[in-house]
Amino acid sequence: LRDEVSELDYVVLSPEWLGTHVLGNLLSAEFLSHCRINGCYSIDDFAPIYPEIADPADLLRILDTLQLCAPTDSDSEAEFEFPAFNVLDPPKDIWQRDRPTYVYGGVRVLPMRGMERSLQSTFPRIQVALRRSMHDFQDPMDADLMQWNSCSKMSSGQMEALVRLHGDAVEIQVRGPCEIATSCFYFLEDITNLVEQTAQEVAPGISLERHFLSPKHLREHFSNPAVYAPETIMAMQQAESLTIRNNQEGDELFTDVVCFGSRDVAALLTLGIDVGVAQLQLASRCELAALLDPSDAMGRDWSILAVKLNLTDQLPEVDSTGQSLSRTDQLLAEWALQCPETATVGRLCTVLE
Numbered sequence: 435l436r437d438e439v440s441e442l443d444y445v446v447l448s449p450e451w452l453g454t455h456v457l458g459n460l461l462s463a464e465f466l467s468h469c470r471i472n473g474c475y476s477i478d479d480f481a482p483i484y485p486e487i488a489d490p491a492d493l494l495r496i497l498d499t500l501q502l503c504a505p506t507d508s509d510s511e512a513e514f515e516f517p518a519f520n521v522l523d524p525p526k527d528i529w530q531r532d533r534p535t536y537v538y539g540g541v542r543v544l545p546m547r548g549m550e551r552s553l554q555s556t557f558p559r560i561q562v563a564l565r566r567s568m569h570d571f572q573d574p575m576d577a578d579l580m581q582w583n584s585c586s587k588m589s590s591g592q593m594e595a596l597v598r599l600h601g602d603a604v605e606i607q608v609r610g611p612c613e614i615a616t617s618c619f620y621f622l623e624d625i626t627n628l629v630e631q632t633a634q635e636v637a638p639g640i641s642l643e644r645h646f647l648s649p650k651h652l653r654e655h656f657s658n659p660a661v662y663a664p665e666t667i668m669a670m671q672q673a674e675s676l677t678i679r680n681n682q683e684g685d686e687l688f689t690d691v692v693c694f695g696s697r698d699v700a701a702l703l704t705l706g707i708d709v710g711v712a713q714l715q716l717a718s719r720c721e722l723a724a725l726l727d728p729s730d731a732m733g734r735d736w737s738i739l740a741v742k743l744n745l746t747d748q749l750p751e752v753d754s755t756g757q758s759l760s761r762t763d764q765l766l767a768e769w770a771l772q773c774p775e776t777a778t779v780g781r782l783c784t785v786l787e
Contacts, residue, residue, distance in 0.1 A: 437499045444496055456484070456493070460502070466519065473520035473581075474506060476513045504562045508569035517561035517581060524582040529596055529607070531655050537615045537694045538652035539622055540607035542600060542661065543629050546641035546717075550602040556636045557599055561586055563632045564597065564625075593621050597629070603645070604629050607652055608694075615694040622694075641717040646691050648680055660684055662691055664706075671707045672780055707780025712770040714779070723760035736761040742785045743769050 435444040446452050459465055470479070481490040494514050497503050503514040545552050553560075561581050568579050568588075578589045585598040593610035606629065608622040630642050643664050651659035660680035670678040670688060677685045693699040714722075726736045740749050745765055752764045770777045 504565040518558040540647035542603040
């Protein structure tokens with residue numbers, strides 16, 4: 435095991451002991467029934483659990499390396515937090531209605547079909563990552579993190595973020611004064627990236643979607659805010675519209691939904707339709723390959739895609755590779771090489787319609 439932070443390597447001489455005696459015991463129903471309800475253990479608190487271990491701090495560092503826990507203080511290893519043990523419910527006033535002039539924004543990170551419940555079991559790992567992220571703040575006194583069962587609240591200066599499970603999704607809400615709307619955007623983006631990166635560490639290749647929440651409904655504290663699905667946002671971009679319609683038939687400005695109303699962010703934003711196909715994630719490429727690689731009686735497969743992309747000259751070469759390589763993926767790679775300026779996601783969507 436390698437601790438990337440301290441750059442230390444741990445050699446486990448008996449993996450069965452670590453997996454069964456340590457991890458198996460810590461995650462057993464019996465231990466969970468009498469563990470500390472806030473999930474926090476000092477080294478002295480942890481020592482009686484494994485009295486045969488001379489230095490319990492070493493074991494805690496190994497569990498930290500396995501991302502089962504994290505130190506609560508960046509400057510000390512006096513106490514470790516185990517989010518998987520935390521059974522405390524968040525307080526009812528966790529997100530008070532006393533910020534009507536703030537800008538609001540939020541997303542739901544949702545697994546695609548087939549992996550619906552994966553983020554529920556991943557959430558304690560996300561909370562460990564959130565705790566670790568607190569160590570990266572330039573001024574730790576300016577940031578705070580409180581965590582409960584399936585819910586976390588982080589603050590940075592005047593900005594606040596609420597991270598919680600919502601069914602099969604992880605919901606992230608951010609709010610802050612309108613004069614720092616740009617900072618709110620990057621705060622939300624950082625937390626969303628942390629959630630997605632953690633999910634991909636646990637389940638490599640997982641496909642995730644971002645569903646944006648209605649800022650108007652968030653400001654008014656709707657219990658079920660309207661949602662903007664990815665396909666709705668893509669359709670709005672292809673129509674070159676400034677407004678977007680949510681799943682409750684309401685319209686809002688795209689810049690309000692995605693950018694917290696910040697013109698500075700909007701000026702730097704790369705729209706989804708303008709992303710190059712060379713930047714498509716592996717999961718998206720695999721899904722396209724699964725749809726288009728098999729021969730279709732009506733011609734709706736990789737060969738007609740080649741015709742529509744003006745890549746008919748590449749058909750014999752691509753066809754000769756057989757089943758060892760995805761023909762769809764080869765076509766997209768060739769298209770990106772030949773037409774880097776026009777080989778975009780938006781153009782691909784138009785071709786596939």
